Amino acid sequence: MKSEIHSGWGLHPRIETRVVRARQADQLVDGHPDASLLIQGARRSYGDACLADRVISTQLLGHLLEFDAERGLIRCEAGITLDVLIAFIAPRGFFLPVTPGTKFPTIGGCVAADVHGKNHHKEGSIGFFVEEIELFLADRSRVCCSREERSELFWATIGGMGLTGAIYAVTLRLKKVENTYMRTRTLKTRNFDELCRHFEETQQEYTYSVAWIDSLANGAHLGRGSLILGEHATADQAPTSKRFKLHSTGGPSVPFFFPSATLNGLTMRLFNTLVYHRQIRQQRDATVHYDPYFYPLDFVRHWNRIYGKRGFLQYQFAVPFDGGRTLMGDILQRIAQRGVASFLTVLKTLGQESGGLLSFPIPGYTLALDIPLRDPSVISFLQDITRLVVRAGGRIYLAKDAILQRADFEAMYPRLPEFKRVKRACDPHNRFRSLQSERLGLT
Ligand SMILES: Cc1cc2nc3c(=O)[nH]c(=O)nc-3n(C[C@H](O)[C@H](O)[C@H](O)COP(=O)(O)OP(=O)(O)OC[C@H]3O[C@@H](n4cnc5c(N)ncnc54)[C@H](O)[C@@H]3O)c2cc1C
Structure with missing residues (x-):
């Protein structure tokens, strides 16, 4: 593992971290069951949600896997960045259904934060458009979740800040557009x-x-x-x-x-x-x-x-x-x-x-x-x-x-107990951790 100095986009805090760049899906969760880890996308979150002393980066997992133009569906690896995704879908008459104010995050990071754009008041966050998530859990098992299948895990992973498992792939419903x-x-x-x-x-x-x-x-x-x-x-x-x-x-x-x-x-x-x-x-x-x-x-x-x-x-x-x-x-x-x-x-x-x-x-x-x-x-x-x-x-x-302080966090997210229940079921030893999750007691 290589050591690097990392920060989020806000440049605060900065920490020394050991990094592995996964080259294939099954490297997203390593075989050290006692070691904590965090999946990292493009570090476009501002604070410490993307920081931990041991991270596995999705940077090299940026491939398109399937595209169905008729149904407007795309399946891609979590490490693909939004600009690469747009470069593929825009000439085919599609756009992202929701986009944050930068095109450099990964799709995995966007799902993990359930990002919103300028259209939230009408169309909601990216979670509304995710059809399926393929995830590696802490015990290295590979599972799929959606609204129908393992729905609790699905809704804990959307906006779950990487704490339920490593998102390997996302199937997203796209928006049809007539031009760019x-x-x-x-x-x-x-x-x-x-x-x-x-x-x-x-x-x-x-x-x-x-x-x-x-x-x-x-x-x-x-x-x-x-x-x-x-x-x-x-x-x-x-x-x-x-x-x-x-x-x-x-x-x-x-x-x-x-x-x-x-x-x-x-x-x-x-x-x-x-x-x-x-x-x-x-x-x-x-x-x-x-x-x-x-x-x-x-x-x-x-x-x-x-x-x-x-x-x-x-x-x-x-x-x-x-x-x-x-x-x-x-x-x-x-x-x-x-x-x-x-x-x-x-x-x-x-x-x-x-x-x-x-x-x-x-x-x-x-x-x-x-x-x-x-x-x-x-x-x-x-x-x-x-x-x-x-x-x-x-x-x-x-x-x-x-x-953010723990007491304030607990007072502002009413579904936190449900989240913790799912987290304990799928990650009983709290392997997936960030600086933020430790500060907020998100175990
Ligand atoms: C200029 C700018 C403008 C922005 N505008 C908006 C906006 O309008 N709306 C908005 O909602 N956000 C906005 N953001 C925030 C950004 O969209 C989110 O923080 C997004 O999560 C960043 O994705 P990332 O790939 O960089 O993930 P990272 O920052 O690397 O990680 C963010 C979180 O996602 C988790 N994660 C990343 N990849 C995976 C994976 N494969 N599996 C499991 N967990 C994973 C990490 O563990 C971490 O908890 C903006 C950011 C910037 C810099």
């Missing part, structure tokens, strides 16, 4: 109330929606931002010469870690103000390629390095619609007052739960903030905010988390 373009409408809003009102008015109409918030604006401008709505373009709306154009791979890369002082209150305020004023009109309509629409951050490789070596926390919570708007306004105000600058703040709405026992989305709002880790006291500040989220019936997203 999106019709978008961007609405500029003056404050948080206006932003939420626009959200509520457009939810039924648009499949995709996401808002960017200038979290450094204060007073009358608190929560100002842009709501970006989208639909897959129909055949007559796409540029005719290139209906199925794929993204280009080459963008700039951040070659080294920026000094930690680069992102200070001033530079972040400047960035957010520039983004806000980039659009002059209140409303702008456009036809754009899927790549800048779904994956604007992917354009700059290693953009996380601008936070410096100390890294950053992504703090993402969901709150129910009832009372959620007031609570989010309150949280934004506390953040602005404390001078905790969030470089990038994103708001989405969420619809129905998938059935995943530890899945994050609940009907309501979700707010995600990127907070540089210059001052460690920001951790206790966010832990205090978490208590407000718990009291409101909300929860923290495990795929982004590095600081």
